[in-house]
Amino acid sequence: MVAILLRSSHDRNHQGRLDRNLARIDLRNSSRYWRDPRVPGLSCLVADFTSHDYAPHSHEAFVVAVTEAGGSEFKSRGRSDEAKSSNLLVFNPDEPHSGRMGWSRRWLYRGLYLTPPAIETLKAALGLKETAYFTCNSFHDPDLIEAFLGLHRVLDEGNDPFEERELLLRSFGALIRRHAAGEPHLTPPVRDRIKAARICEVMRERHAEALTLEQLGAEVGLTPFQLIALFKRSTGLTPHAYLTQLRLKAAIRELGRGATIAAAALEAGFYDQSALTRHFKRAYGITPLQWVRAAAGR
Known part of the structure; x- marks a missing residue:
C-alpha cells in the first residue's frame, strides 16, 4: 500500500511538471x-x-x-x-x-x-x-x-x-x-545603347522561352548584375519588367485569336494561367477573363 501511494504521488508530481512545461510552450509559434x-x-x-x-x-x-x-x-x-x-x-x-x-x-x-x-x-x-x-x-x-x-x-x-x-x-x-566593409569591387556599370538594344531584340524574339539573366548577359558580354543596371538606365525598366510586358502583349494577341487563357499564358511564356492573371491584373487593373468577356461583347 505504501509503495502504491508513493508511486501515485510521484506520478502526480511528474504530471504537474509536464503541465507547467506545456504551459510555457506557446503553440502559436x-x-x-x-x-x-x-x-x-x-x-x-x-x-x-x-x-x-x-x-x-x-x-x-x-x-x-x-x-x-x-x-x-x-x-x-x-x-x-x-x-x-x-x-x-x-x-x-x-x-x-x-x-x-x-x-x-x-x-x-x-x-x-x-x-x-x-x-x-x-x-x-x-x-x-x-x-x-x-x-x-x-x-x-x-x-x-x-x-x-x-x-x-x-x-x-x-x-x-x-x-x-x-x-x-x-x-x-x-x-x-x-x-559592406572596404570598397567591394563590383563590376563597373556599362553605358552602351547598342548592347541594350540587342538585349531588347533577344527578348522580343525569345520571350516565350525560359530565358535567364545569364543567357542575356552572355549575348552582349555582361555579367547579370551589369545587365540589370544597363537595362534599367537605358529603358527605365528592369529586364523582368520589360520581359513581362512583352509576354502580356503576346498573351493579348493569343486571346484575341480565341485561345483559352491557359493556352495564351503558356504560349506567351508565363509559368501558368495564375501567373498571367496576376501580372495582367497588376498591369491593367482587370483580369484576362474580364478582357475576354469585353472582347466578346459581354
Whole structure:
C-alpha cells in the first residue's frame, strides 16, 4: 500500500511538471524552412514566434533577416541591439549571435541563408572577386528592407525564376555596395545603347522561352548584375519588367485569336494561367477573363 501511494504521488508530481512545461510552450509559434531549388546553397525561413529564444550559435551561411511584425533583441560582437521592422539584420558566416523575445510579444520575420555554393554563385553574378564582409549587423535602410522582403516573397511563391534571379542580384548588390566593409569591387556599370538594344531584340524574339539573366548577359558580354543596371538606365525598366510586358502583349494577341487563357499564358511564356492573371491584373487593373468577356461583347 505504501509503495502504491508513493508511486501515485510521484506520478502526480511528474504530471504537474509536464503541465507547467506545456504551459510555457506557446503553440502559436510556427516556422517554415525550405531550400531554393534554383540556387544551390540558398535556404529560406519564415518564422512567427511569441516565445522563442535563440541560444548563442552561428551559421555556415551568410544570413539576412527582415522583420515583418514585432521584433526581438539580439546579441552579437559583444553588443545588444534590436530586430525590428525598421532594421535589416546581416550576419557574416560563422559569426556567433543569440536572440530573445525581450520587449515584444511577437516576432514575425523572414530569413535568407547563403551557404558557400550560393555565395560563390552570387559573387560570379555580381562580378565580385572577394566575399563581402560586414562590420555591422543592423542597418536602417528602408529601400533595402523592402527589396529583401520582395525577394523573399517571390522565392516563397517559387514560380518565376527570372524575377527571382533579378531580385536576388539587385538586393544583394545594393546591400554590398551600400554597407559592406572596404570598397567591394563590383563590376563597373556599362553605358552602351547598342548592347541594350540587342538585349531588347533577344527578348522580343525569345520571350516565350525560359530565358535567364545569364543567357542575356552572355549575348552582349555582361555579367547579370551589369545587365540589370544597363537595362534599367537605358529603358527605365528592369529586364523582368520589360520581359513581362512583352509576354502580356503576346498573351493579348493569343486571346484575341480565341485561345483559352491557359493556352495564351503558356504560349506567351508565363509559368501558368495564375501567373498571367496576376501580372495582367497588376498591369491593367482587370483580369484576362474580364478582357475576354469585353472582347466578346459581354
